Amino acid sequence: MSESLHAPSIAARQDRRVARWAACLSLLPVPVWFIASAALAPAPAWRAEYRSSPDFSGPGAIVAERELQRYWDRLNREVPGELETQHFSARWDTCLRLDAARDVPLMLVADGSAQLSIDGRERLALESGVLRATRGEVLRLESGTHALRVVLSARGWPAIALLASFDGAPPRPIGSGHLAPGVDTFAPASSGECR
Amino acid sequence: VQSEPVSPRLPPSAIRRWSLGSVRAELARVHWADVASLILLGALPLVMLITLDDYGLTYDEEPHVRLGERVLAFYANLSRSHSSLNRSAYGAGFDLAAALLRRVSPWDEYRTNHILCIAVAQLGLLGTWKLGRLLAGPPAGLAALAFLVLEPVYYGHQFNNPKDIPFAVGYVWGLYAIARLLAASAENPGDGVPALARGWRHWVALALALGAAMSVRVGGAILIAYLGLFVALLVADRWRLAGAPAASSLRSLFWKAALAGLGGWVIMLPFWPRALTQPMQGPAAALETVTRYTAYDSPTLLDGKLIPSQSVPWNYLPTYFALQQPELISLCFAGACAALCVSTIVALRRRRPLALAPWLLVVAVLVPPAYAIARGSTLYNGLRHFLFLVPPICVLAGAALAGFVARLWLARRAFAAVALAVVFALAAEPARALIRLHPHQQVYFNPSGGGPKAAVKNYETEYYGSVYRELLDRLVSEVWEQRRSEYLNTTFQVTGCGSKLFFTRNLPLDYQYQPMRNVRNVDYYATYVRDRCLERHRDRPLVAEVARDGAQLAAARQLRKARSAASAATSGP
Numbered sequence: 001m002s003e004s005l006h007a008p009s010i011a012a013r014q015d016r017r018v019a020r021w022a023a024c025l026s027l028l029p030v031p032v033w034f035i036a037s038a039a040l041a042p043a044p045a046w047r048a049e050y051r052s053s054p055d056f057s058g059p060g061a062i063v064a065e066r067e068l069q070r071y072w073d074r075l076n077r078e079v080p081g082e083l084e085t086q087h088f089s090a091r092w093d094t095c096l097r098l099d100a101a102r103d104v105p106l107m108l109v110a111d112g113s114a115q116l117s118i119d120g121r122e123r124l125a126l127e128s129g130v131l132r133a134t135r136g137e138v139l140r141l142e143s144g145t146h147a148l149r150v151v152l153s154a155r156g157w158p159a160i161a162l163l164a165s166f167d168g169a170p171p172r173p174i175g176s177g178h179l180a181p182g183v184d185t186f187a188p189a190s191s192g193e194c195r
Numbered sequence: 196v197q198s199e200p201v202s203p204r205l206p207p208s209a210i211r212r213w214s215l216g217s218v219r220a221e222l223a224r225v226h227w228a229d230v231a232s233l234i235l236l237g238a239l240p241l242v243m244l245i246t247l248d249d250y251g252l253t254y255d256e257e258p259h260v261r262l263g264e265r266v267l268a269f270y271a272n273l274s275r276s277h278s279s280l281n282r283s284a285y286g287a288g289f290d291l292a293a294a295l296l297r298r299v300s301p302w303d304e305y306r307t308n309h310i311l312c313i314a315v316a317q318l319g320l321l322g323t324w325k326l327g328r329l330l331a332g333p334p335a336g337l338a339a340l341a342f343l344v345l346e347p348v349y350y351g352h353q354f355n356n357p358k359d360i361p362f363a364v365g366y367v368w369g370l371y372a373i374a375r376l377l378a379a380s381a382e383n384p385g386d387g388v389p390a391l392a393r394g395w396r397h398w399v400a401l402a403l404a405l406g407a408a409m410s411v412r413v414g415g416a417i418l419i420a421y422l423g424l425f426v427a428l429l430v431a432d433r434w435r436l437a438g439a440p441a442a443s444s445l446r447s448l449f450w451k452a453a454l455a456g457l458g459g460w461v462i463m464l465p466f467w468p469r470a471l472t473q474p475m476q477g478p479a480a481a482l483e484t485v486t487r488y489t490a491y492d493s494p495t496l497l498d499g500k501l502i503p504s505q506s507v508p509w510n511y512l513p514t515y516f517a518l519q520q521p522e523l524i525s526l527c528f529a530g531a532c533a534a535l536c537v538s539t540i541v542a543l544r545r546r547r548p549l550a551l552a553p554w555l556l557v558v559a560v561l562v563p564p565a566y567a568i569a570r571g572s573t574l575y576n577g578l579r580h581f582l583f584l585v586p587p588i589c590v591l592a593g594a595a596l597a598g599f600v601a602r603l604w605l606a607r608r609a610f611a612a613v614a615l616a617v618v619f620a621l622a623a624e625p626a627r628a629l630i631r632l633h634p635h636q637q638v639y640f641n642p643s644g645g646g647p648k649a650a651v652k653n654y655e656t657e658y659y660g661s662v663y664r665e666l667l668d669r670l671v672s673e674v675w676e677q678r679r680s681e682y683l684n685t686t687f688q689v690t691g692c693g694s695k696l697f698f699t700r701n702l703p704l705d706y707q708y709q710p711m712r713n714v715r716n717v718d719y720y721a722t723y724v725r726d727r728c729l730e731r732h733r734d735r736p737l738v739a740e741v742a743r744d745g746a747q748l749a750a751a752r753q754l755r756k757a758r759s760a761a762s763a764a765t766s767g768p
Contacts, residue, residue, distance in 0.1 A: 026317045029237075066301065073695075136684055138683070170682075
């Protein structure tokens with residue numbers, strides 16, 4: 001008698017439990033993964049400084065970015081510091097750490113005028129015309145940490161990328177954190193040094 | 196309607212101990228179909244997360260990213276004019292959530308969008324399972340869920356469709372909330388209408404579901420019409436069986452239904468600034484815009500013919516549903532409709548309560564396409580805009596299958612075993628297609644339709660641009676292998692059909708997009724199958740392609756021969 005009286009509430013409780021399990025199993029993994037991945041994602045390795053003038057004076061902004069590949073167009077006008085899209089200068093700094101010496105195919109791509117320097121020495125420079133310009137070279141980089149700097153003077157709709165291949169695959173934008181076995185990038189210290 | 200299935204074996208004092216043994220004991224008390232559903236529901240998000248990066252960005256994502264940002268800016272600067280938002284025909288429920296998520300996400304806007312897409316998709320899978328279970332018990336829930344997973348077109352869209360899938364999710368939860376109210380009354384046939392009118396919990400859930408659906412597409416308002424219609428039918432059915440209900444019960448019922456509809460409307464408003472500033476005119480104008488949608492008249496394919504999307508024949512949608520839905524699901528859906536008609540006739544003859552919840556789903560599946568056909572709505576991209584019909588179809592199909600097998604099991608187990616063997620054999624085809632077509636499941640056509648190979652020239656297959664990720668990855672690898680000597684100093688000029696974003700977001704910047712009119716100085720032509728773009732430049736060498744099941748979905752061809760390193764290093768030609 002008491003069992004029959006209890007049966008509906010027991011069944012309802014059982015159903016609620018199944019529903020709760022279903023909701024947890026179904027809905028939790030994506031947010032949990034998102035939070036964990038976002039928390040564990042490497043910090044942005046590129047320190048980007050945007051200024052309104054070519055000598056890097058005047059108003060602007062310093063931001064952290066995850067990879068060096070950016071372009072601006074009619075739908076994508078925003079420059080940090082609310083600068084004018086077609087007239088600004090920017091420089092990006094990162095530190096590249098190599099466990100061993102290696103030959104690295106490096107490519108500098110830009111709409112505008114751009115230079116790449118490694119450890120203070122200019123290695124690639126270009127000036128785009130009507131179309132985007134690309135300069136590249138296979139550079140021998142010794143083991144240790146290297147300071148990479150890319151400078152861009154925007155003109156027209158600007159674009160900038162620093163591509164590299166560390167694993168034989170086609171060159172891709174240099175990102176943040178672990179890029180390949182024995183290759184990492186990290187942000188320079190506030191003094192600009194790679195330590 | 197069998198709601199809240201009973202399992203009397205649960206001990207009254209179930210003590211929770213979180214050990215493996217206690218979990219195993221707990222599972223032993225749960226219906227086998229629920230265990231299978233839990234495993235499937237738990238596995239799906241993991242599979243979707245693992246394969247997330249295989250899916251490319253699609254046509255609709257960029258405008259929705261911008262809409263989300265504009266709505267966020269609207270709230271950040273309420274004093275400014277936001278005239279463009281007053282023209283938006285879509286609510287920004289999903290887009291606003293995505294814009295907020297982007298503020299904390301370490302990834303770019305499209306990867307963040309895709310993560311939110313699959314999070315929302317889980318809600319749709321869960322809602323479909325719950326609706327199936329509510330309708331006909333745990334086996335029906337499992338069958339509905341499995342059928343939805345086995346719908347390749349729906350599966351593929353779950354990763355990168357920011358409009359149709361979120362709306363489908365809101366729609367299925369809206370239907371669940373209405374069906375739950377109908378089921379609550381079926382549980383207490385003696386009380387009937389009063390049982391439905393009592394309490395607020397289900398009504399609040401209904402308002403939330405209505406608001407969620409309408410915050411993505413104004414068409415979600417049709418759920419309010421379903422609510423009114425089925426509450427009226429329920430009252431009429433109770434009247435038929437037990438005489439006129441008390442006026443006070445009817446009044447309470449009317450007010451709660453009206454408040455739920457109003458609540459849904461209010462929940463929608465903050466996600467849609469146009470509706471916020473014009474609560475009635477805005478949505479009404481948007482409904483007119485989306486049903487006619489005269490701003491778009493690109494040709495669409497049907498049976499090998501290109502026809503203007505503003506004047507498609509009546510059989511456009513039925514044809515796409517017949518060809519893109521696995522036969523097993525179509526068969527079970529037809530069986531569900533036939534069984535429902537028979538059971539309704541029997542119920543009317545024997546003075547039994549009508550099973551209104553399944554009828555709700557039949558109406559929810561048939562009315563929107565019937566309205567679109569009757570209005571002569573603009574239609575394109577196959578069944579994409581009607582993906583919201585897929586979950587209720589799967590629920591009805593799942594309920595029919597579960598009921599059929601259960602009856603056979605009771606009559607003769609051997610028959611049930613044979614039936615299940617046939618079902619598994621038929622289900623194997625879309626299951627294999629999910630793997631074969633990955634990550635382009637949306638191009639699925641069933642074997643009766645000849646599969647993707649036969650469909651690719653005659654119907655809309657890869658219209659959404661997702662294929663560009665795979666195509667352009669292959670192009671870059673091929674060019675890197677074939678043109679290594681000049682690669683480091685060359686800006687390759689690329690053109691193709693579709694959005695510029697397909698190229699700028701899927702290629703490194705040493706590949707520069709050129710509009711199609713500049714094709715003279717272009718190195719590569721990379722395109723998907725839409726608008727018969729694959730038929731152009733067929734005489735040029737093929738560099739990379741994406742094909743599935745013998746259907747070429749996308750191809751990249753070399754238009755210009757290799758240049759010398761010196762000329763390539765300068766700014767192009």
